[in-house]
Amino acid sequence: MTFSARYLTCILALAALPASAQQAFMPGVRVPGTINIQSSLSMTVPADMSMNPAEQIEVAQKAFYAMAQRQCQLVLDTLGETCQVTNLTNNADLNRSGGSFISVRGTVTMAVKLKNSAQKP
Numbered sequence: 001m002t003f004s005a006r007y008l009t010c011i012l013a014l015a016a017l018p019a020s021a022q023q024a025f026m027p028g029v030r031v032p033g034t035i036n037i038q039s040s041l042s043m044t045v046p047a048d049m050s051m052n053p054a055e056q057i058e059v060a061q062k063a064f065y066a067m068a069q070r071q072c073q074l075v076l077d078t079l080g081e082t083c084q085v086t087n088l089t090n091n092a093d094l095n096r097s098g099g100s101f102i103s104v105r106g107t108v109t110m111a112v113k114l115k116n117s118a119q120k121p
Contacts, residue, residue: 031111036086039071042105049100057092060102064090068108075112082113 045060047053065088072083090106 031084031086034082034111034113036109037075037112038107038109039068040105040107041067041071042103043067044101044103047094047100047102049096053094057094057102057104060104061090061092064092064104064106068106071108072110075110079114080112081115084111085109086111 041064043064047056068088072085075083085108087109088106090104092102092104095101095103
């Protein structure tokens with residue numbers, strides 16, 4: 001019970017990230033001095049049908065959120081001076097045809113202030 005409660009707490013905390021970002025930024029509205037960058041992400045992981053599917057989906061979504069968070073770091077490493085996630089969507093499915101796997105896909109939208117052109121790699 002403690003194991004699933006910890007995962008649920010992590011998932012709920014991570015889910016609050018896009019919700020709080022949406023309060024500060026209206027979807028589709030550009031933050032002054034920034035550009036919007038959107039990335040589509042998709043991942044598939046094997047599912048163990050002897051385990052609770054809901055818990056496995058939560059673990060997969062947590063990995064998806066971590067992947068989405070790293071998108072800002074990629075932008076900062078290449079062309080951004082600042083980066084903030086402004087919107088995040090995801091869709092998770094358990095598929096049992098052709099083997100059992102969990103698929104999570106979605107998009108992350110970021111407000112990015114670009115580096116000066118002299119600083120670009």
